[in-house]
Amino acid sequence: xxxxxxxxxxxxxxxxxxxxxxxxxxxxxxxxxxxxxxxxxxxxxxxxxxxxxxxxxxxxxxxxxxxxxxxxxxxxxxxxxxxxxxxxxxxxxxxxxxxxxxxxxxxxxxxxxxxxxxxxxxxxxxxxxxxxxxxxxxxxxxxxxxxxxxxxxxxxxxxxxxxxxxxxxxxxxxxxxxxxxxxxxxxxxxxxxxxx
Amino acid sequence: xxxxxxxxxxxxxxxxxxxxxxxxxxxxxxxxxxxxxxxxxxxxxxxxxxxxxxxxxxxxxxxxxxxxxxxxxxxxxxxxxxxxxxxxxxxxxxxxxxxxxxxxxxxxxxxxxxxxxxxxxxxxxxxxxxxxxxxxxxxxxxxxxxxxxxxxxxxxxxxxxxxxxxxxxxxxxxxxxxxxxxxxxxxxxxxxxxxx
DNA sequence: TGTACATCAGTGAACGCGCGTTCACTGATGTAC
DNA sequence: TGTACATCAGTGAACGCGCGTTCACTGATGTAC
Numbered sequence: 001x002x003x004x005x006x007x008x009x010x011x012x013x014x015x016x017x018x019x020x021x022x023x024x025x026x027x028x029x030x031x032x033x034x035x036x037x038x039x040x041x042x043x044x045x046x047x048x049x050x051x052x053x054x055x056x057x058x059x060x061x062x063x064x065x066x067x068x069x070x071x072x073x074x075x076x077x078x079x080x081x082x083x084x085x086x087x088x089x090x091x092x093x094x095x096x097x098x099x100x101x102x103x104x105x106x107x108x109x110x111x112x113x114x115x116x117x118x119x120x121x122x123x124x125x126x127x128x129x130x131x132x133x134x135x136x137x138x139x140x141x142x143x144x145x146x147x148x149x150x151x152x153x154x155x156x157x158x159x160x161x162x163x164x165x166x167x168x169x170x171x172x173x174x175x176x177x178x179x180x181x182x183x184x185x186x187x188x189x190x191x192x193x194x195x196x
Numbered sequence: 197x198x199x200x201x202x203x204x205x206x207x208x209x210x211x212x213x214x215x216x217x218x219x220x221x222x223x224x225x226x227x228x229x230x231x232x233x234x235x236x237x238x239x240x241x242x243x244x245x246x247x248x249x250x251x252x253x254x255x256x257x258x259x260x261x262x263x264x265x266x267x268x269x270x271x272x273x274x275x276x277x278x279x280x281x282x283x284x285x286x287x288x289x290x291x292x293x294x295x296x297x298x299x300x301x302x303x304x305x306x307x308x309x310x311x312x313x314x315x316x317x318x319x320x321x322x323x324x325x326x327x328x329x330x331x332x333x334x335x336x337x338x339x340x341x342x343x344x345x346x347x348x349x350x351x352x353x354x355x356x357x358x359x360x361x362x363x364x365x366x367x368x369x370x371x372x373x374x375x376x377x378x379x380x381x382x383x384x385x386x387x388x389x390x391x392x
Numbered sequence: 393t394g395t396a397c398a399t400c401a402g403t404g405a406a407c408g409c410g411c412g413t414t415c416a417c418t419g420a421t422g423t424a425c
Numbered sequence: 426t427g428t429a430c431a432t433c434a435g436t437g438a439a440c441g442c443g444c445g446t447t448c449a450c451t452g453a454t455g456t457a458c
Contacts, residue, residue, distance in 0.1 A: 003402070003452075003454055004454060004455085005400095005454085007402095007454095008401060008402095011401080011402090025310065026310060027223060027306065027310075029223075032444070032445090033444075033445060034444075042401095042403090043403050043404065044444095044445085045402070045403050045404060046401060046402040047445090047446090048446075049400080054444090054446090099306075099309060099310075105358075106305075106358075107306055109305070110295075110302070110304075110358070111223070111306075113295060113358075113362050114222060116364075119364035120364055122362040123362070123363040123365060123368065126359055126363050126368070127368070148375040148378055148379065149379065151372050151376065152375055152376050154355070155351075155352045155353075155355035155356040156355055158358060159350070159353065159354035160347075162302075162309075162358065163301065163305065163322055163350070163354060165306075165309035166301070166304075166318040166322070168312075168315035168318075168319050176322075176347050176351065179345075179351075180347065180348050180351050182344055199419075200420080200422085201422095201434090203421095204434060204435095207434080207435090228410090230411075230412085238434090238435070240411095240412085240413095241414090241437060243412090243413090244413075244414085245433080246434095249412080250411090250413090
């Protein structure tokens with residue numbers, strides 16, 4: 001709780017992290033100034049040393065959430081079958097059950113649709129995912145077709161997690177995730193011959 | 197603006213309709229008591245003759261939005277190729293550009309994920325869509341496989357509209373819609389032979 | 393290496409606005425006779 | 426078919442709470458000499 005410049009940067013970072021999680025968990029109205037500061041170990045008065053307004057915080061937090069290379073994307077590329085890894089991670093229950101640290105395309109989709117300030121960050125993330133999947137699918141086929149398939153894949157991934165989070169029945173929720181995983185997995189099976 | 201019982205029912209219906217649109221356009225925080233009443237041609241004081249609280253209105257409006265058989269589902273079944281009709285309507289720019297009257301699976305997905313009061317209505321709509329698509333896909337294949345494919349289809353539809361609304365670039369937005377339309381269309385082409 | 397001073401991150405009381413909620417009242421509806 | 430009365434949808438002023446924002450103040454940091 002010092003007063004050094006490094007401390008300030010650390011404080012700001014902590015506040016943004018908390019708000020970035022809250023915004024995904026509860027939407028843009030989620031992070032309250034006093035609550036967020038308290039969770040960061042500070043009092044509300046100092047808030048305006050870091051942000052010009054609550055809205056400033058919320059937008060920056062949402063943009064940060066969208067810019068974040070979550071576990072979803074990064075970890076998936078570690079395995080030797082990165083496409084299968086992406087499916088497993090993105091469509092896993094761990095991702096579904098932790099929206100606060102999950103892909104912001106799902107949690108902030110509706111908000112981006114109505115808030116111009118988020119659209120650029122949202123679009124960037126969409127393009128990043130399309131490119132990631134394009135790279136994973138690339139099998140020498142027509143680039144336009146691969147791109148179409150990548151868009152299709154990303155849409156299905158995002159939709160599946162959105163739906164899986166919204167339903168009450170855990171069985172149906174799991175079923176949605178595995179259905180999409182099965183379908184996407186079968187359409188790009190490395191054990192199948194790729195001579196099309 | 198009479199005081200009859202029929203008028204009361206009409207008022208309530210008008211208020212709910214407005215809130216049901218607002219909730220899809222702006223989220224659960226969208227409909228304000230005074231605004232909504234004013235738009236319905238009433239003053240805010242009478243609000244509590246219809247609803248016990250603002251939260252009551254919002255939940256009922258969201259449930260109504262989820263229960264609504266929007267153009268998306270109904271119109272699609274009119275044509276002689278209902279599956280193609282569904283794709284065209286759901287993935288059309290008309291649907292994308294009018295979230296207030298569009299499918300609530302897209303607009304209220306995140307909210308349903310965090311609000312227990314919405315989960316049942318959300319789940320019902322998910323099941324309704326799965327069954328609709330199951331019926332349209334049914335070609336004598338393994339029922340479990342058809343169901344899996346239906347879930348996949350619904351996920352892609354919902355995800356595509358969510359993404360298409362969130363990006364700034366209209367080209368990318370259109371591309372997402374047509375990509376998913378193409379992919380879903382080709383996997384169930386009535387002109388192709390179904391002997392797989 | 394100390395000492396004086398300016399800066400500024402952080403504090404917490406106070407303010408004020410937006411908005412949900414309450415309430416006394418109005419007058420049309422509809423029922424009893 | 427009228428008349429008196431009860432009900433209740435709708436009105437609009439007033440209230441009060443939550444919460445974002447302001448501000449005078451504190452004390453640690455870090456710079457000047």
